[in-house]
Amino acid sequence: MAHRGAPLVGVTTYREEAAWGPWRTAAALLPAAYVDCVARAGARPLLLPVAEDTGADAEAAADVVPMLDGLVLAGGGDVDPASYGATPHPATAGVRRRRDDAERALVGAALAAGLPVLAVCRGIQVLNVHLGGTLLQHVPDVVGHHGHRPAPGCFGATEVRVEAGSALAETLGASETVACSHHQALDRLGEGLVVTARARDEIVEAVELEGADFVVGVEWHPEERGDLRLFAALVEAGRRRETGRRG
Numbered sequence: 001m002a003h004r005g006a007p008l009v010g011v012t013t014y015r016e017e018a019a020w021g022p023w024r025t026a027a028a029l030l031p032a033a034y035v036d037c038v039a040r041a042g043a044r045p046l047l048l049p050v051a052e053d054t055g056a057d058a059e060a061a062a063d064v065v066p067m068l069d070g071l072v073l074a075g076g077g078d079v080d081p082a083s084y085g086a087t088p089h090p091a092t093a094g095v096r097r098r099r100d101d102a103e104r105a106l107v108g109a110a111l112a113a114g115l116p117v118l119a120v121c122r123g124i125q126v127l128n129v130h131l132g133g134t135l136l137q138h139v140p141d142v143v144g145h146h147g148h149r150p151a152p153g154c155f156g157a158t159e160v161r162v163e164a165g166s167a168l169a170e171t172l173g174a175s176e177t178v179a180c181s182h183h184q185a186l187d188r189l190g191e192g193l194v195v196t197a198r199a200r201d202e203i204v205e206a207v208e209l210e211g212a213d214f215v216v217g218v219e220w221h222p223e224e225r226g227d228l229r230l231f232a233a234l235v236e237a238g239r240r241r242e243t244g245r246r247g
Contacts, residue, residue, distance in 0.1 A: 007069035007238040009043040011035065012103055012123070014076050015050040015096060033223040034074055034120075041231035043070065043238070050102045057105035065109040069238030070116040072231075073103060073123025075221060078184055081137060084129050089137035091183060104130045116214040116237035118230055121182050124207060124217030131190025136203075139185050143201040148180045148219075155179040155224055160205045166196035167216055168206050171233045178205070178220035185219060193217075213237050 011034050018027040028049035038045040046068070051060060065071075077094020081087060083104075088095075103123075107130045110117050119127040125135055140146050150156045158180040162169045176197075186204040189195070197206035197218070209215035214237030222230050 007043040007235050007242070008046055008067060009038045009070040009072060009235065009238065010046045010048045010064060010068045010106075011038060011072040012048050012074045012099075012106065013050065014074075015099055030074060031223065033226065034072060037223045037226065037228055037231045038072065038235075040226075041228050041235045043231075043235045048106065050096075050099050052098070057102045058109075060102070061105040061109035065106065065113050065115060068110075068115060069242060070118070070234045071106065071110045072234070073107070073117065073119040073126055073217075075121035075123065075181075077122065078137075079122065079125050079129055079135065081135070084134045086134065086137065089141075091138040100126065111209070111212075111215065114213070114241065116234050116241060117212075117216070118234045119215075119217035120223070121219055121221055124186065124219055125184060127209075127215075127217050128186050128190045128193060128207070131193060131209075133186060133190030133193065134188040136185045136187045139183050139203060143203060145201075146183075147201075148185070148199070148203065149183045153181070155181045155221065158199050158205065158220065160197040160199055160220070162206070163194075163196045166194075167208055167214060167233065168196045168218075171229050178218075178222070179224040180205075180220045181224075182219050213240060 014029040035045045078092045080095045080097050080100050103126045147156050159177050192210045193207040195204050196208050199205050206218045
């Protein structure tokens with residue numbers, strides 16, 4: 001478990017209307033599995049909410065990133081197609097432009113600072129779009145099946161092949177069966193990103209940023225099964241970075 005002096009890992013959150021007890025109102029939300037995985041990997045999770053102020057993103061990112069030892073971009077709804085120059089597909093849903101803007105500001109600040117990043121599902125898509133890439137808006141149109149997301153809110157088992165020599169291969173090995181719930185995926189890669197895992201149908205399932213110690217994006221949800229390996233790798237990269245800064 002995390003303890004005093006443990007690395008501090010920021011985790012992005014959803015801004016959604018939610019209900020608890022007698023209340024129903026706008027809330028900053030995050031599935032608890034992310035919090036639990038970060039803590040069990042030896043770090044202190046810091047939840048990063050989306051502010052309503054549309055002009056505060058860059059300033060907020062510049063303030064918070066120097067405090068962090070790592071950043072997790074959590075899953076969620078679809079990225080606004082306008083941010084990569086596309087027209088919305090009929091299946092595109094859950095777009096939250098405020099969240100897009102806030103997370104892209106965080107990604108920009110994190111990459112500039114050399115902060116380790118783990119980007120999960122929507123997170124890998126935010127990372128790709130921030131670096132100039134584009135998305136496939138509805139994977140079933142391309143592959144002819146719904147295996148990557150059997151139904152909204154459901155997870156499918158996807159076998160991925162991992163590229164030898166990648167940070168992902170060091171963590172997971174040559175192949176893995178993972179829990180996926182995505183109907184979108186990466187199309188044109190953003191600048192500096194390299195593919196480090198694909199599904200059998202050739203859909204990109206993971207990328208890494210060239211030259212970075214640890215910037216890894218995965219389309220699947222390691223937190224869903226309590227798989228700590230990627231979270232532990234993120235925390236260890238944060239420790240390496242802090243050791244290097246002290247040195």
